[in-house]
Amino acid sequence: MTPLLDVRDLVTTFPGRGRALRAVDEVSFQLGRGEVLGLVGESGSGKSVTGFSIMGLVDAPGRVASGQILFDGEDLAQLDAETRRSLRGRRIAMVFQDPMMTLNPVLRIGTQMTETLHAHEKLSAAEARARARDALGLVGIPSPQERLDAYPHEFSGGMRQRVAIAIALLHRPDLIIADEPTTALDVTIQAQIISEFQKLTEEQGTSVIWITHDLAIVSGLADRIAVMYGGRIVEAGTITEVLTAPRHPYTRGLIRSVPSENTRGTRLAQIPGVTPGLGRMPEGCAFRTRCPRATEVCSERPGRFGDAMAYHRCFHPHEEALA
Amino acid sequence: MTMPDIHTPAATAPSRDSSTETPLLELRDVSRRFGSRPDLAARISIALGAAKPPPVVHALDGVDLTIRRGEVLGLVGESGCGKSTLGRIAAGILPPSEGQVLWKGEDRKTLRGKRRLQADLEAQMIFQNPMAALNPRMTIETLVSEAPQIHGMINGDRAAYVDDYLVKAGFDPAMKRRLPHQFSGGQRARVNIARALAVQPEFLVCDESVAALDVSIQAQILNLFMDLREDLDLTYLFVSHDLGVVEHISDRVAIMYLGRVVEEAPVAEVFARPNHPYTQQLLAEVPRIRPGKRHFNAMKGELPSPLDPPKGCHFHPRCPFVHERCRVEAPVRREIAPGHSSACHLNDVSAAA
Ligand SMILES: Nc1ncnc2c1ncn2[C@@H]1O[C@H](COP(=O)(O)OP(=O)(O)O)[C@@H](O)[C@H]1O
Ligand SMILES: Nc1ncnc2c1ncn2[C@@H]1O[C@H](COP(=O)(O)OP(=O)(O)O)[C@@H](O)[C@H]1O
Ligand code: SF4
Ligand code: SF4
Ligand SMILES: [Mg+2]
Ligand SMILES: [Mg+2]
Numbered sequence: 001m002t003p004l005l006d007v008r009d010l011v012t013t014f015p016g017r018g019r020a021l022r023a024v025d026e027v028s029f030q031l032g033r034g035e036v037l038g039l040v041g042e043s044g045s046g047k048s049v050t051g052f053s054i055m056g057l058v059d060a061p062g063r064v065a066s067g068q069i070l071f072d073g074e075d076l077a078q079l080d081a082e083t084r085r086s087l088r089g090r091r092i093a094m095v096f097q098d099p100m101m102t103l104n105p106v107l108r109i110g111t112q113m114t115e116t117l118h119a120h121e122k123l124s125a126a127e128a129r130a131r132a133r134d135a136l137g138l139v140g141i142p143s144p145q146e147r148l149d150a151y152p153h154e155f156s157g158g159m160r161q162r163v164a165i166a167i168a169l170l171h172r173p174d175l176i177i178a179d180e181p182t183t184a185l186d187v188t189i190q191a192q193i194i195s196e197f198q199k200l201t202e203e204q205g206t207s208v209i210w211i212t213h214d215l216a217i218v219s220g221l222a223d224r225i226a227v228m229y230g231g232r233i234v235e236a237g238t239i240t241e242v243l244t245a246p247r248h249p250y251t252r253g254l255i256r257s258v259p260s261e262n263t264r265g266t267r268l269a270q271i272p273g274v275t276p277g278l279g280r281m282p283e284g285c286a287f288r289t290r291c292p293r294a295t296e297v298c299s300e301r302p303g304r305f306g307d308a309m310a311y312h313r314c315f316h317p318h319e320e321a322l323a
Numbered sequence: 324m325t326m327p328d329i330h331t332p333a334a335t336a337p338s339r340d341s342s343t344e345t346p347l348l349e350l351r352d353v354s355r356r357f358g359s360r361p362d363l364a365a366r367i368s369i370a371l372g373a374a375k376p377p378p379v380v381h382a383l384d385g386v387d388l389t390i391r392r393g394e395v396l397g398l399v400g401e402s403g404c405g406k407s408t409l410g411r412i413a414a415g416i417l418p419p420s421e422g423q424v425l426w427k428g429e430d431r432k433t434l435r436g437k438r439r440l441q442a443d444l445e446a447q448m449i450f451q452n453p454m455a456a457l458n459p460r461m462t463i464e465t466l467v468s469e470a471p472q473i474h475g476m477i478n479g480d481r482a483a484y485v486d487d488y489l490v491k492a493g494f495d496p497a498m499k500r501r502l503p504h505q506f507s508g509g510q511r512a513r514v515n516i517a518r519a520l521a522v523q524p525e526f527l528v529c530d531e532s533v534a535a536l537d538v539s540i541q542a543q544i545l546n547l548f549m550d551l552r553e554d555l556d557l558t559y560l561f562v563s564h565d566l567g568v569v570e571h572i573s574d575r576v577a578i579m580y581l582g583r584v585v586e587e588a589p590v591a592e593v594f595a596r597p598n599h600p601y602t603q604q605l606l607a608e609v610p611r612i613r614p615g616k617r618h619f620n621a622m623k624g625e626l627p628s629p630l631d632p633p634k635g636c637h638f639h640p641r642c643p644f645v646h647e648r649c650r651v652e653a654p655v656r657r658e659i660a661p662g663h664s665s666a667c668h669l670n671d672v673s674a675a676a
Pocket of ligand 6 (some may be wrong): 406407408530
C-alpha cells in the first residue's frame with residue numbers, strides 16, 4: 001500500500017550570504033495511514049521548517065528548492081497555491097507550539113471555529129455551532145457550550161492549546177503535524193493534552209507527525225522516529241530499533257544526555273560543543289566536528305544506509321545496543 | 324511500634340553528620356502574599372462592607388524548609404505553585420510577609436551592616452532566562468567583575484580574577500570582551516553562572532536554570548553544576564519543573580502545591596514511595612525513554628488560582644481520595660518515615676489503624 005505521505009529528498013532553503021542555506025537538507029521519510037512519526041532534534045535542526053514545507057507555509061525568501069512531497073500519491077510541491085490552501089485545514093492540519101498562531105485574539109472561540117467549518121463545508125449556522133461545541137468537549141474543555149462565546153485570553157495556556165487542537169481536528173484531517181504543542185506546558189497539562197490528542201487521533205485514524213525535542217514523549221507516543229541534525233534526518237526507524245540500538249553517534253549522544261533515575265548522582269554523557277549555525281555546517285557529515293568516531297572519510301557526505309523505513313547517515317555506525 | 328519498611332536515604336546525601344549541624348538555611352512558617360495594600364480609607368470601606376478587598380495572591384502559605392550545608396534540594400511543582408517565590412526568599416532577595424528566614428542560624432531580618440552584606444553575597448540566584456538577567460550593553464568581563472569589584476573582593480589582578488571564574492564556568496576567557504547577545508543560550512548560561520560564582524557564594528538558588536536549554540547543552544550545564552558543587556563546596560536549591568532533572572541532581576526533594584510544601588524526602592525515597600496523593604500523580608508522569616506505545620494518563624484539572632485557594636487541603640478538588648475532613652482542615656506536614664514528611668489526612672487514618 002502506498003504511504004499517506006512520502007517525502008523524498010526535500011530541500012528547503014533560505015538565502016544566506018552569497019549562497020542558499022539548506023534548513024532542510026535532503027529529508028526523506030514515509031508515513032503510513034494512522035501512523036505516528038516522532039520528528040526529533042534540538043533547536044535549529046530543521047523540524048519546524050520540515051513541517052512548514054509539507055504545509056506549504058514556508059514564506060519567501062525561503063523556498064522548497066527541490067524534492068517531492070507525495071501526499072496520497074500527489075506531489076504537493078507541484079501544486080498551485082490555491083489548491084494547497086484548500087488542502088490546509090481540511091486534509092492536512094498543523095498545531096503550533098504557540099496556540100496563538102492558530103487563534104485570533106479578537107474573535108470569540110466559537111466564531112473562529114464556525115468560520116473554519118464554513119470555509120470547507122456546507123452546513124447551517126446551528127450545525128456549525130453544534131460541531132464546534134462537540135469538538136471543544138472532545139478535547140476536554142469543560143462547559144463547551146458556554147466557552148464558545150469566550151475569547152482566547154480568557155483561557156489558560158493549556159486550554160488554549162486544546163482549542164487549537166480542536167480546530168485542527170474539526171475536519172477530521174488525514175494528517176496532523178503537531179509542532180511541539182506541549183513544550184511550553186506543565187507536565188500534568190502536557191500529559192492531559194497528549195492523552196486526549198492520542199485518543200482522538202487513534203479513533204479517527206489520523207496520521208501524525210509529532211515534532212519535539214523530548215525523546216521520552218516520543219518513546220511512548222510514536223510508532224516510528226526520525227532524528228534530525230543540521231537539517232538532515234541522521235537516523236530513522238521504529239521507536240524500539242532507534243531507542244534501544246541507535247546506530248548514529250548523535251542519536252546515541254542525545255539519548256545518553258537525558259537526565260533520569262538511572263543517571264542519578266553520576267555525570268551525564270556529554271556531546272561536546274554546540275550545533276553550528278546553518279552557515280557554518282561542516283562539509284560532509286554535519287556532525288563530524290562533534291563526533292568521537294569521526295575519521296577522514298566523514299568529510300564526504302554520508303548517504304542513506306538502509307531502506308526508506310529504517311536508515312542512518314553514518315560511515316561508522318554503532319552495531320551494539322545501548323547499555 | 325514497629326518501624327515502617329523504609330530503606331536508608333539516598334547514598335548521594337552528604338556524608339557529614341548533618342543532623343546536629345546548624346542548617347545553612349531554614350524557613351520557618353514562611354508566607355508570602357502579593358497584591359496592593361489598601362490605604363486607610365480603603366481599609367475602612369472594606370471593613371464597612373462598602374468595598375471589596377483587593378485581590379491578594381497567596382504565593383506561599385506557611386512553608387517550613389531546611390537546607391543543609393552541601394546538599395542539593397530539588398523543588399518541584401506546577402507553574403504558579405510558588406517555586407520562584409520560595410527561591411527568591413531563600414536567596415534573600417525577597418522578604419517574606421510572615422515567618423522567619425534563618426541564614427546560618429540567624430534571622431535574616433535582624434542582620435545589619437557588614438553581616439547583612441555578607442549574607443547577601445553568600446546566597447546567589449541563577450535565573451531561567453540568561454538573556455534577561457544580563458545587561459545587554461555590558462561585556463562579559465564587566466558583567467562578571469562588576470559585583471566582586473564593588474564589594475572589594477578582587478585583591479590582585481582583575482583580569483585574572485575574571486578569567487578564573489569564566490574558566491570555572493567553562494567559558495573561554497578569550498571571548499570576554501564580547502556582548503551577551505553574541506553567544507548561544509548555553510554560553511550565556513555559563514556567563515550567568517560565572518557571574519554568580521564571582522562573589523564567592525556558598526549557596527546557589529537555580530531557578531529553572533536549564534529549562535530553556537537543548538538536551539545536549541542541558542547535560543553540559545548539569546555536569547558543570549555537579550562539578551562546581553564538588554570543587555567549591557556549594558549548596559543548591561534547585562528549582563525545576565522537569566522531574567528528570569530533579570531526580571538526577573537532587574539529594575532531597577520538596578514537592579510544592581499551591582503555596583505549600585506537601586511532601587519532602589530523600590530523592591530515591593520519594594520516587595520509590597511517594598506518599599502524598601499529589602506527589603503520586605505527579606511522579607506517575609515522570610517522562611522516561613521507554614520504547615513502546617503507551618496510553619498517556621493524566622491527573623485531572625489544573626492548579627487552582629492562588630487568589631482564592633481551596634479551603635482545607637489545597638489539593639482536595641483534584642484528589643481521588645478526598646473526604647470530608649479535607650475540605651475543612653488543612654493537613655499538617657508530619658514525618659511518616661525518617662527524613663520523609665507528607666501533609667495528608669490519610670496518614671492519620673493509617674496511623675490509627
Ligand atoms: N524564516 C527564516 N529565515 C531564515 N532562516 C530560517 C527561517 N526559519 C528557520 N530558519 C533556519 O532554519 C533552520 C531550521 O529551523 P527550524 O526548522 O525552525 O528548527 P527547529 O524547529 O528544529 O528548531 C535554523 O537554522 C533556522 O535558523
Ligand atoms: N511580584 C508578584 N506580584 C504579584 N503576584 C506574583 C508576584 N510574583 C509571583 N506572583 C504570583 O504568585 C504565584 C506563585 O508564583 P511563582 O512563585 O512565580 O510560581 P512558580 O515559580 O512555581 O511558577 C503565582 O500565582 C504568581 O502569579
Ligand atoms: S559519518 Fe563520521 S562524523 Fe558523521 S556521525 Fe558517522 S562517524 Fe561521526
Ligand atoms: S488531605 Fe485529603 S484531599 Fe488532601 S491529599 Fe490527603 S486525601 Fe487528598
Ligand atoms: Mg521548531
Ligand atoms: Mg518560576
